[in-house]
């Protein structure tokens with residue numbers, strides 16, 4: 001039998017698993033959870049933990065206090081010594097967020113407050129976003145004389161389209177949760193972001209975990225391909241899904257008029 005999985009201790013975030021849902025809470029509230037290099041490294045480490053934790057089927061990222069994340073740490077940006085150091089800083093953020101985006105399970109950003117700059121970019125690396133009614137979202141980097149550098153110039157236009165993304169990037173304005181919902185930047189708005197994210201996670205958890213991972217893979221791999229190539233990937237992954245015990249269980253349960261018991265096999 002495998003020993004119980006033990007996650008390491010973190011300084012700037014907490015990691016807990018409730019009912020197969022991992023909850024990562026950024027905890028640097030005195031700086032509105034701004035992402036300095038230490039926080040980014042811990043985010044990379046916790047992402048690895050999520051990937052290895054056999055109990056986890058959905059992951060939620062959220063923040064402590066009145067911010068989700070108010071961006072990359074502006075003090076650290078101001079101290080970047082040259083073009084190479086600045087480029088490395090962007091690559092660090094991008095690679096951490098790429099790891100989050102590549103997790104083979106559904107991820108949800110529970111945006112409890114400010115999600116600005118790198119904070120919105122973190123949320124964009126998640127599959128789904130839910131916001132509290134108090135949330136404020138935006139990419140205000142140009143107001144600092146910089147550009148979004150943790151994926152925002154690429155993930156935002158892919159999600160909203162070029163015109164809407166450039167409106168937000170050029171103006172740097174803060175959107176309310178309702179505006180973000182109407183633009184399609186967030187999927188749901190609720191009084192309490194974490195509770196709303198947990199409800200969404202519970203709805204997702206009813207489904208087969210392998211099917212969820214394959215669906216995410218199909219969407220991700222097809223995104224930048226032409227339709228025919230992408231459809232071929234979809235057909236291959238559909239084939240894989242049909243080779244699982246979960247497929248046997250899901251189809252049998254439907255025919256027997258009962259709830260399926262998926263095992264992820």
Ligand SMILES: C/C=C/C(=O)SCCNC(=O)CCNC(=O)[C@H](O)C(C)(C)COP(=O)(O)OP(=O)(O)OC[C@H]1O[C@@H](n2cnc3c(N)ncnc32)[C@H](O)[C@@H]1OP(=O)(O)O
Pocket residue numbers: 030031032034035070071072073074075077090093114116117118119140141144147148149150
């Ligand atoms: C590649 C990625 C690049 C980026 O992400 S660049 C950063 C983009 N983000 C921003 O530009 C947002 C910066 N923050 C703000 O504009 C404001 O904050 C808020 C509107 C979010 C909130 O304003 P208020 O309620 O007045 O709070 P407060 O006194 O400004 O902030 C509380 C403490 O948090 C620190 N803080 C906030 N955001 C950051 C940040 N992004 N980097 C470093 N520190 C930050 C402040 O300085 C302050 O600290 P103290 O109490 O010691 O004065």
